[in-house]
Amino acid sequence: MMKRRPLLEYALLGLLAHRPMTGYGLRRIFASTPMGVFSDSPGSIYPALARLERDGLIRATGQPGARAGSRLLAPTRKGLAALRRWLSAEITRENIVRRMDELLLRFAFMDQHLDAASVDRFLGQLAEAASAYVNELRAYVRSAAGPPSSTGRLALEHGIAAYHATAQWARRTRAVWRKSHALDIP
Template identity: 30%
Template sequence: MSIQYAILGLLSWQPLTGYDIKKMFSDSTFLYWSGNNNQIYRTLVQLHKSGLVSREIQEQENLPDRKIYSITDKGSKVLRDWVLSEPQVPQLRHPFLIQLAWADQLTDNELENLLNRYQEELEMQLLMVKEQTERKKSFPDRSARENKLWSTISENWIRFYSNELIWLADLRKNLSA
């Protein structure tokens, strides 16, 4: 899946500039792209070319013009079709498991050290996601059902890191047994 549907989704709420979108990406965990300029600005141009978004240009003094993008009817339809399309299972890229796979060459101390460092990383991520959920002001509130959906999405990430910590604790137990 490419970034374009995520952008269409954001625009389905409100008109935004590329800069706004970029910030929303980097503030959000579940919109998992880095939010780099290259991709966002190019995608917006493409969406505009395909008629899925419209563009209003606001001139500014001493700053580049603001280009405010809005979703079109066609864009809304494409978004809806995508939302109804075949759900994909999450893709997990887990380099740490690959490190572990060949970690038998390490001493017990080195291995323990590795596990400790991984645990720290996880705890940091978990904290970050929790904070994000608290703030969450970057996105507007909507219907009751939408609020449920959104809080369940945050919950998904929190559980992911929590479960990973549980798994890690079990790994320690298993190793020392």
């Protein structure tokens, strides 16, 4: 079984796979873009980069002994392979319930590293899994064990609407993806 790496490490690998950068350059991206949800703290980013380098997933170029923030970092073949495995992992119920941010991060990096059919498969799995969870939540609301209070029910309805919107987005995005990549998949 593949070691589950922290999400920040995959975010760093994905950014470095796009183009080599310094640790400081990565921090600036995290501090100035929506990527900041994964951390813009040097106390998180630099240790994550050190783990990736120690594990042979990235390498540094530049002067030996140079400050960590000034060395140019790039993924190794092993790092790119780990990134591709993470990007192409099956979507599980657990991913839908607890890791939607991870799923969307995976999608954001896919077109650079996976073939069009793999991206299509991901979007199909996302739509199906989100729809299945919507049905599960609706069944819970209808059951005797459903939310005991009106505010609990209203909060649950927000969750249902959010997962339903995710499923709809995945279906629309899949249709656009198929058209733009001339995929004729049933």
